[in-house]
Amino acid sequence: EIVLTQSPATLSLSPGERATLSCRASQSVSTSLTWYQQKSGQAPRLLIYDASKRATGIPARFSGSGSGTDFTLTISTLEPEDFAVYYCQQRSDWPPITFGQGTRLEIK
Amino acid sequence: EVQLVESGGGLVQPGGSLRLSCAASGFIFTDYEINWVRQAPGKGLEWVSYISTSGSTIYYADSVKGRFTVSRDNAKKLVFLQMNSLRVEDTAVYYCAREGVDLDSWGLGTLVTVSS
Numbered sequence: 001e002i003v004l005t006q007s008p009a010t011l012s013l014s015p016g017e018r019a020t021l022s023c024r025a026s027q028s029v030s031t032s033l034t035w036y037q038q039k040s041g042q043a044p045r046l047l048i049y050d051a052s053k054r055a056t057g058i059p060a061r062f063s064g065s066g067s068g069t070d071f072t073l074t075i076s077t078l079e080p081e082d083f084a085v086y087y088c089q090q091r092s093d094w095p096p097i098t099f100g101q102g103t104r105l106e107i108k
Numbered sequence: 109e110v111q112l113v114e115s116g117g118g119l120v121q122p123g124g125s126l127r128l129s130c131a132a133s134g135f136i137f138t139d140y141e142i143n144w145v146r147q148a149p150g151k152g153l154e155w156v157s158y159i160s161t162s163g164s165t166i167y168y169a170d171s172v173k174g175r176f177t178v179s180r181d182n183a184k185k186l187v188f189l190q191m192n193s194l195r196v197e198d199t200a201v202y203y204c205a206r207e208g209v210d211l212d213s214w215g216l217g218t219l220v221t222v223s224s
Binding site: 034036038042043044045046049053055056087089091094095096097098099100101102 | 143145152153154155158167168169170203205209210211212213214215216217
């Protein structure tokens with residue numbers, strides 16, 4: 001089973017700043033890496049798939065990069081609505097589909 | 109508009125059973141695989157099960173294998189998750205998610221609480 005490790009666990013930033021979230025896989029997942037955003041009390045929302053492709057309706061301030069074992073989700077300029085929990089997920093080698101433990105992006 | 113609506117959650121004693129339903133609308137149901145993902149209170153996401161468009165291919169997480177059964181009724185646009193021998197650690201919000209470009213649409217979830 002591929003283990004995904006996200007860092008940091010919590011990221012404290014202010015609106016207008018740049019956010020960089022990391023996800024590391026225990027073995028290569030090529031570019032089969034997906035990012036989701038989950039706001040409190042809501043279902044997860046697909047942000048980025050295939051490591052770098054934005055899902056429909058996702059603003060251009062969200063971008064993904066990486067391949068193999070190291071991936072990054074970048075939010076170029078934080079908006080108030082971006083403060084949430086972010087999960088990475090792989091399906092390169094599945095079942096099982098596995099998720100990272102999440103990064104909480106909080107307002108500083 | 110794509111919609112997935114889960115139902116069937118509730119409070120059940122350890123060892124008991126529940127059947128969850130996921131009702132789909134707003135898309136061609138037979139074109140999409142469906143997954144179940146759960147989230148324990150205050151915890152992260154855990155994949156539970158997958159069912160293919162025809163129902164011929166099914167996968168489970170090891171944590172539920174032998175206890176949970178997924179099925180679908182394409183005529184009624186429904187997916188089911190039969191959960192038997194429930195344990196305290198199965199307590200979670202259960203989401204169904206459509207597999208388009210990965211898990212591209214999710215329901216709001218249904219809460220399952222396993223407690224005596």
